[in-house]
Amino acid sequence: MKEYDFKSIEKKWQDRWEKARSFHAEDFKGKKYYVLEMFPYPSGRLHMGHVRNYSIGDVVARFMWKKGYNVLHPIGWDALGLPAENAAIQHGIEPKKWTYDNIAHMRKQLKSLGITYDWDREIATCDPMYYKWNQWFFLKMYQLGLAYRKEEWVNWCPKCNTVLANEQVKEGKCWRCGTPVEQRKLKQWFLKIRDYADELLEGHKELEGKWPERVLVMQKNWIGRSEGAEIDFPVVGLEKKIRVFTTRLDTIYGATYLVLSSEHPFVEDLVRGTPKEEEILKWCQEKIKEKRFSREEEPEKEGIFTGRYAINPFSREQIPIWIANYVLMEYGTGAVMAVPAHDQRDFEFARKYNLPIKVVIVPEDGDIELPLKQAYEEKGILINSAGFTGLRSEEAIKRMIALAEDRQFGNKAVNYRIRDWGISRQRYWGTPIPIVYCEKCGVVPVPEEKLPVTLPKDVKFTGEGNPLETSETFVNTTCPKCGGHARRETDTMDTFFDSSWYYLRYTDPENLSSPFDRQKAEYWAPPDIYIGGVEHAILHLIYARFFTKFIRDLKLIGFSEPFPRLLTQGMVIKDGKKMSKSLGNIVEPDEMIEKYGADAVRLFILFAAPPERDLDWSDAGIEGAYRFVKKIWSLFQRNLDLMQQDLKPDLSPEAIQIRKITHRTIKKVTEEIHDRMHFNTAIAALMEFYNALNENEERLRSTASGRGALREALFAMLHLISPFTPHLAEEIWEEAGKEGFISRAPWPSYDEKLLEEERITVVVQINGKVRDRVEVGKDEPEESIKERVLSLERVKKFIEGKKIVKFIYVPGKIVSIHIK
């Protein structure tokens, strides 16, 4: 019997697949299926998370190929980004070389796993032919006013020496290196993702049930839409109004003071010429500094009275204007009406500074306890609110907005938490922003025909400042408009720009005249399934959704959602902890493949947990998977003779039992892969199938009918297991004398007739406890079953002397007797 020599088998079939271009996706050829996994950053080597991600995708791709689909399963490299540049600073290696070396190694690793990529469509975002189209999209955005430049407080990571988008700050720290983020005021390029905020929310409806609930919730919270009203408060003694945003206009009669953010541009005008001008401005400067540079989570609420008063447009009351550190400039209007009785923050502040607390809302049922111990934030019935007293909150808000709009001191308004996407990065290894600054003409976009603006080679990586600024040839240029001297923009794009549309480039990766061809894109895209880590829930996935809508508005595609179905895989952990260098618990894919082979590694990683759950890597577990692979191998080896013969399965008694198992397994595995993507249970079903074959092997081989049934079972097993252990399957396929690749041979179908059972064992429960079981006919009437059940010895024993209250028969499932 031939040994299971996975090393030579795996190499052999990887070479053959490559040579035959077995998984090449051809445009416009029949019904398509596009399976996409998040492309990797070429950090140098694959980690187990990658192995898991790509194994999951590969099972789907292989399954769909066998189901007769024209499958697009591409791979590429998210190849721009900081680590390449840091390597240049630390080791003097050119970012390009570092990146391409890493890609070469990781490509080899992916091939050693036997993943079915269409290597003809491989892309790398650092290729000027790729990032050219980043620049092209940027110019389109610029033309449409979606890309703009402004000076703004931005998140600055002192370690990465660059700006971060809000989405890239996690708990006040850099998403990449964990360094606490500082704030800097810089002139930056922004994309108007806010213009799409409503549509991004609206689009969730389409994704419900197809994306994990929590990803949708996270995005929804991130966008943070809230409906309310904006109201003007005139300032006493000044021709000025302060505009506030509130979601609780119904509480306006309880507004006892007004608060501005210390960064509010109106502060200066407000205090000009007042005795405390200097003191207040100084105080504000201090607070801004604290806020921008301190790492404290939530500072104590502090405020200062401006000496000015505003008029509540509803009550006509004069209320003091304060400045406080708990009001954010970046949300709403940067000013709020404070209602201490009904807002906990205002309540705390009012208590601290002895400001009046006025109750204007009471619960619909019952009273409110006075004095308040905390703010009553629920909705309810209005009191002390002039003509609005007695109304419920919802109704009051409606009427108050109507009044404000009528009298023109306010209007209905919607606010979003999401900020525009800042894409400028002060680093080298990114897509140059195609803009020049001309002394005469100002900001001038690089004309389309001059793209790409490529990264220069004459740069110095010192670790200080943006390396691009050290390139004379890059920085100095001529103005496309006037031909005079101009300087290039040296900021590069956030790399999330690159990954926002890469899934479209795969559909037409070599296009020189446009980012992609519309026909091709619409044939393939959007991907039917997108698989990746949940860590991109609000980064990549929200940017890509925004881009897709923008690209649709450019009329380059007709759909609005990039990823109609999303599978977020869990992390691969070890001993309950994330694998990390510092914990020393990293499992290297290469070592595992070397020791157990790619087939066993794939099998284990898919078997150990369903995809969306975290997976605990277990050395004993991989041993078990390896053992199973060897057992399967040996089962096939023992029965190769049958597989080589031309035997037909029949319906004789010797054949039928195993044939039923075969067909049930086909059904089960098909459904687990296709409907649920629960590969662990698919593999469990295959193990059970193996156990059944192994147990009955001898008996089956002893009769002609048995041999026919066993042969059918073996081929079914081979097909069913081929997406998981493709190399082994190919090898046996060939040894069985079959032509071509099993990877491209049709998936087996099951015979409904063989799934039916004539006799079914049902459980007999008495008062909810299993007491016996009984074999019933498929269509046996309840009366007949009742009679038989009640005459069973064990049943008689339990019901003796008791009264049968209820007798329930659920056909094919259970008999339930209730006695008293």
Add this chain to the structure above:
RNA sequence: GCGAAAGUGGCGGAAUUGGCAGACGCGCUGGACUUAGGAUCCAGUGGGGAAACCCGUGGGGGUUCGAGUCCCCCCUUUCGCACCA
């Protein structure tokens, strides 16, 4: 604090629509083969009990002939957001 998800043997996990809890695998125990076993094969394996049986899906209550699954309350863990007016 707010939001979401999860909690099942020694472990990873099954149980898809309310119908035999613990499939499958790991580990463990015993046995066979063996000079040897960390290879392979066979048997057993939720807890208690000699057995009949009883108890068991984080805890407590409820609905139901029947609940891991549905409803209410609570606990724990993980994740996300966190002065968002």
